Amino acid sequence: MSLPEIAAFGDYETPDGVLIVGIPVGVGQLTGYHASPAGTPRGTVLFVPGFTGSKEDFRTFLPLLAAQGWDAWAYSQRGQADSAGPEGVENYALELFASDVLEVAAVVGNGARVHLVGHSFGGIVAPEAVMTGPAAFLSLTLLCSGPHGWPGRHSDTTATVAEAGSIGLWNRDNPHTVGVADELLTEDEAFLRLRAARTKSENLLAGAEILRTHSDKSGDIAGTGLPVLIAHGEDDEAWPTDWQRAMAARMGAGYAVIPGGAHSPQVEAPAATAVVLDRFWAEHPATSIP
Numbered sequence: 001m002s003l004p005e006i007a008a009f010g011d012y013e014t015p016d017g018v019l020i021v022g023i024p025v026g027v028g029q030l031t032g033y034h035a036s037p038a039g040t041p042r043g044t045v046l047f048v049p050g051f052t053g054s055k056e057d058f059r060t061f062l063p064l065l066a067a068q069g070w071d072a073w074a075y076s077q078r079g080q081a082d083s084a085g086p087e088g089v090e091n092y093a094l095e096l097f098a099s100d101v102l103e104v105a106a107v108v109g110n111g112a113r114v115h116l117v118g119h120s121f122g123g124i125v126a127p128e129a130v131m132t133g134p135a136a137f138l139s140l141t142l143l144c145s146g147p148h149g150w151p152g153r154h155s156d157t158t159a160t161v162a163e164a165g166s167i168g169l170w171n172r173d174n175p176h177t178v179g180v181a182d183e184l185l186t187e188d189e190a191f192l193r194l195r196a197a198r199t200k201s202e203n204l205l206a207g208a209e210i211l212r213t214h215s216d217k218s219g220d221i222a223g224t225g226l227p228v229l230i231a232h233g234e235d236d237e238a239w240p241t242d243w244q245r246a247m248a249a250r251m252g253a254g255y256a257v258i259p260g261g262a263h264s265p266q267v268e269a270p271a272a273t274a275v276v277l278d279r280f281w282a283e284h285p286a287t288s289i290p
Helices: 062-067 094-109 122-132 155-173 187-198 201-213 218-223 241-251 270-282
Strands: 018-025 028-035 043-048 070-075 114-119 137-143 228-233 254-258
Touching: 018 094, 028 062, 028 094, 043 094, 043 122, 043 270, 062 070, 062 270, 070 094, 094 114, 094 122, 114 122, 122 137, 122 218, 137 270, 155 187, 155 201, 218 241, 228 241, 228 270, 241 254, 254 270
Parallel strands: 043 070, 043 114, 114 137, 137 228, 228 254
Antiparallel strands: 018 028, 028 070
């Protein structure tokens, strides 16, 4: 498989062994990170980022997995950062996000099933893809993602983005950066502001509505027959951790709490997160799926 290499988004340094690629799908070009496995390949893993996120949330994490033999990928969803972002909120329906997952999985898997990981909002999108096309996947991991939404969630986000766009959300939460040149900000602040400016407002408006209204599909997910892991950082506050634990119990899924992690344990506790994922994937190789 040969994908076009593309320029980095923002000024983050690209880790050694990681390629930035364009992934052609129906909506246009989605952008991805790819870290090739060291030694004997053990399988392909694919990460779907969360609300206000992008592939860069896994920039430094993928090399840890590649060092363990995993062919590791992450991509920015439609409307995130430098991925294709169509106009119109109707182009950000949950089933369209999920169809992108299936297309990306077909490309990066190159005919083989992949281990799928959805982080936060990505943990709503990823199960939708699994329920639509379970034959594309070896397993499903929900990383810091809960079973359902609740009324009023992100209502302030919706109001801010509707009035001032995606950059308005950043400016609201980071007023000290307004009008300040990039070189006077931290590296993270400069990148995150750029990402906020380039993320489509429609992505955030649709995503916030999905986060409010999505229903518990634990039974349908379990019905796919795929191995499932529910994992979160010990200090995750985006979804109640008891909800996540109860979801795992309802599904008969694996459950893991990542020490030192919060809502993005791949950043806050990367080594511990890699251990949890590696152990789960190793228990469910391609030969174990009929």
